[in-house]
Structures are given as structure tokens and as C-alpha cells.
Amino acid sequence: MDRGLMLKGVSFGYTEAEVLKDLSLTFKDSGIVSIIGPNGSGKSTILRLIARLLRPEKGYVLLDGKNILSLPTKAVAKRLAILTQNLKCPEDIRVKDLVSYGRTPYSSIFGSSAEEDRRVINWAIEVCGLKDLSERPVVSLSGGERQRAWIAMVLAQRTDLLLLDEPITYLDIHHQIEMMELVRRLNVDYGVRILMVLHDINLAIRFSQRLIAVKDGQIVGQDCPKTLITEDFLLKVFNIKAEIMTKAGLPYIIPWGIVT
């Protein structure tokens, strides 16, 4: 069977300006894959198309070989979940409530399996290190804790594929690394396949098995970080001059100027 995700000839444009042009992409990795690229290159659009928040104007998104839009939305919600940017929830919703909403695809209007739900919710809270915070309102948490609460929610969704749209954007450096380590743990310990959009190239290099570079709505390169990240590549994709060092066997970039 044709397992995994595929984008086949996908075009998408906000009004006239095309964001994605005839883009094809295969995602069958079991590891962590990061999409990198400049602002406005269409990175988030790729995630939103996969998560069926947007409909492609041309082409298809295929999940296990079937058009994702033709599959029952509940069935898809058991396979993949997305965390977008700017997440919000009502002021008084507690961590535990939020995590329990992750069980939605497994319920009908007549309820769900309470025992199974409780087990998964507690597990997700535990994995994300929120045990002591589970009764606190989500909005009372710090940025890093709040992001972990949302991760716990999608974890309770029990999908094998998780899409993250810039999960560390508003976090300080400590919490950025903490979040990336959590993501890695989800992948290594619990087999959740990750496809995420990241701005920080060094973190992307360190935590991903594969990078996909997007520019002007097209894929301009995809490979393991070691092979992909070169001075030439950074110049071509980001228009920056950067020096590349090696740290723990991986490239580490030091940007020092832009090219206009």
C-alpha cells in the first residue's frame, strides 16, 4: 500500500499571487522533517493544505494514496493533527479540559469511552510534563508551559502524524530547546512522525532528519541537514552570507550579512 503523505501537483494562491506552484512532495519519513524557507515562501500553506484547513486549487493531497478531502474528516483527525500559530482558548479552561478536547475524533454526540479517554489524557499530560499544572487555567501558564499544553492536546488525539507551524516562535531560548526536545521525544519514544515549519535553521538542523527548503512556492531542495546546508544553499534560498561550522557532527550556521 501507498502509505504516508503525498502532495501531487498542488497549486494554491491567495487571490492572484500564487503561493504554491505545481508543488509535489512526499512525506513517508518516520523521523522529524522540517520545512525551512524565507517569509512568504509558502511553508505554512503546505501544512495547512495537508491539514485540510485549505483546499488546493489544483492537484491533490494524498493520505495513504487517497485524496485527503474524500476521506471522512473524523478518520483523518485520527491520523494527523496540526498546531497552528496564535492558539487561543477561553480564559478559564484548565489544562486538563484542553487536553480532553483532543479526544473529540473518538467521540460521538452520545459520548465516548470514558475509561480510554481518561487513560490517554493522563498519559498525554504526563508525557508533556504537565502533571502539576493540569488543574491550572491554560492562560495562567507561561509561554512554554502553554505550548506544552497544546502539544498534550494533539497528543491525546493519538495521531501518528503531527504538523507543527512554527511551534517555538514566541518562546525564549531555554523553552525553544525544551520544546524541541519534547518534540524529539514524541518522535523517538512514541513514534509520532513530525512535519514542522521552523524559522531557526540551527534548531532545524539539530532536531530534524530531513529538511525541505521552500522558496517562492516551490521546493528548492530537500535532503538530510548535513548535505543540504551549504554556504551556497543559504545564499540561494535566504540571500544571506553565512559561515558554516561543525558542531557535534552537524553543520552550525553563523549568519553575518545579507545579500541584496
Add this chain to the structure above:
Amino acid sequence: MLKRSLQNKRLVLVFVGFFLLISGVVCSLKIGSVNVNIHEIFILLFHPEDAATYHIVFNIRLPRILIGALVGMNLAVSGAILQGVLRNPIAEPSIIGISSGAGLFAIIVMILVPEQTIYVPLVSFIGAMLAATMVYGIAYRSKLSPMALILSGVAMASFLGAFMTTLMVFHSDKVQGVINWLAGGFPARSWMHLKTILPYSLFGLTMAFLLGRYVNILLLGDDISKSLGLRLELTRLTLIALSALLAASAVCVSGLIGFVGLIVPHMVRLVIGSNYSYLLPFSALFASSFVIWTDLAARTIFYPVELPVGIFMAFMGAPFFLFLLRKNLKVYRAS
């Protein structure tokens, strides 16, 4: 620890709610033009010898109480759902055209064919549902986005309102009954009116309690709702149709009572929080006792003059709401 306190709070509120409800029912049965004590009510129940008193207690007061309770539940649950689905704190049944639709159709009957007044509930129900359907229809092209619904609802309300005012201006000699109906209330409501509203209430409230959980999901935003496998448009359509049904069936027996649908859900939210699995049933419970108590006050305090119940709701409810609001404003901090 915190969890315990929240559960205890809910438990206490269940008791408080039922105490207010039951005491409200009992007091409303006892007090009025003829005062009856509980003992006499029981005797009447099994030996209805005093026909006049029996009639007052069981054919005038009891149906009025039950109608008040149902109207309160319907309006509060309808308002709570709309506030969640439209993500707008000032949403209430009139915002999707319910009140103006019901009002216009009722006024047409009362002014133009006053001999058919008996059909006012039916006709106003039709008017309410028609107006709501039209608001839907207009907003549908935007995939029922909250903003489109609110704007088309407000425009529809002022359009239909203009018709109402025009009719009232041209028939100023006949507006007395109309004004009373517009103010809303429960004078001379009978078992017939109860039969009108009961099936809609039973169906609508049951569905609302079952579907309340989905409002929680909608509050996380469209993206997360979709990611969780919610069929966004279908869910919104169903929830708004339910709140239209609940509000229309309430308005058609009680006239335009506005306050309950807006304020009671907020009062309950301030006390027990915005989780819709609890918000909806608690709103129903407290709205029913709220309407019963205010109706009792409206018909007894200035006896024999009966004030429209809406006025009492504002007098008693608004200060209490402002008090709660002051204490809990942080619930409404921008999110």
C-alpha cells in the same frame, strides 16, 4: 485540590439551583389574588372540591409557572449557544433575527386581524424561524462565519423592526395589546400554551445538552476545530438551528423577553466557567428559577397591577449581574 473545589462548587450550585426552582414553584402556587397554603394545595390535588381555588392553582398558576420555566430554559440555552458559536459575548436570540421575525408576524396578526389573536403563538413562531432562515441564507455564502451571521442578523432585525414601527404608527389606536406583547410576560397563559412550547423544549434542550461539547471545540478556533475532525459548517448550522428553534418556541408563547437569553448565561459563566458541558445545563436550571421568581414578583408586588416580567428581570437581574461582573472581570480579559 483545585479540581475538588470546582466539583464541590458545581454540586453546591445544583442544590442551590433546585432549591430556588422548587421554592419558586411552591411560592408561585401559593401567592396571588387568592393565597393558598401548601396543606390546602395538597388537599385540592386529591379532593378538588373547592372548584374556584382548584382552577386558580392548577389551571392558572401551574401552567404559568411551567411555561415560565421552559421559556427561561429555552432562551438561556439559546443565548449561551449563540454566544459560543458566534464568539460574541453580546449575542442573544434576537441577534439572528428571532425576535424581530416573531415580533413583526405577531403584530401583523394583532393589528390587522385582531379576531385571530389565538394564532399569535403559531404565527410568531413561523415569523421567527423565517427570519432566522433568511439570516442564515445570507450568511451561508461566507460559510456561516460568525461576523457574517451577526451583521446580517443585525441588518435583518432593523429592517423588520422598521416594518413593526410603521404598522404601529399607522394603527396607533390598537397598539396597547401589542406593547404588552412586545414587553413579554406570562399573563393568562394556559395549558394550551404549554403544549405549544413543550415538544420544542424537550427536543431542543436534549439536543443542546448533547451537542454542548462541540461549542467548547468551536471556541478553540476554526483551524483547531477542523484538525479535531469537526465538520465546521454542519456543526455551526446545527447549533444555530437549535438555538433558533429554542428561542422561537419561547418567544411565541411569552412575547419578546430579551434579558434572560443574554444575561443568565453570563451569570452562570462567571460562577462555573465557560465549559459548555456544564454551562448549558446550569444556564437552563438557573434561568428557569430566575423567570419563575421574577414573574412572581412582577404579578404580586404592585398587585393588582401586573408589570411586564422583563422589567423585573432588569431590575433584579442587572444589579446582580453587575456585581458578579465586577468580582470576576478577569474572565473577560482579552484572550
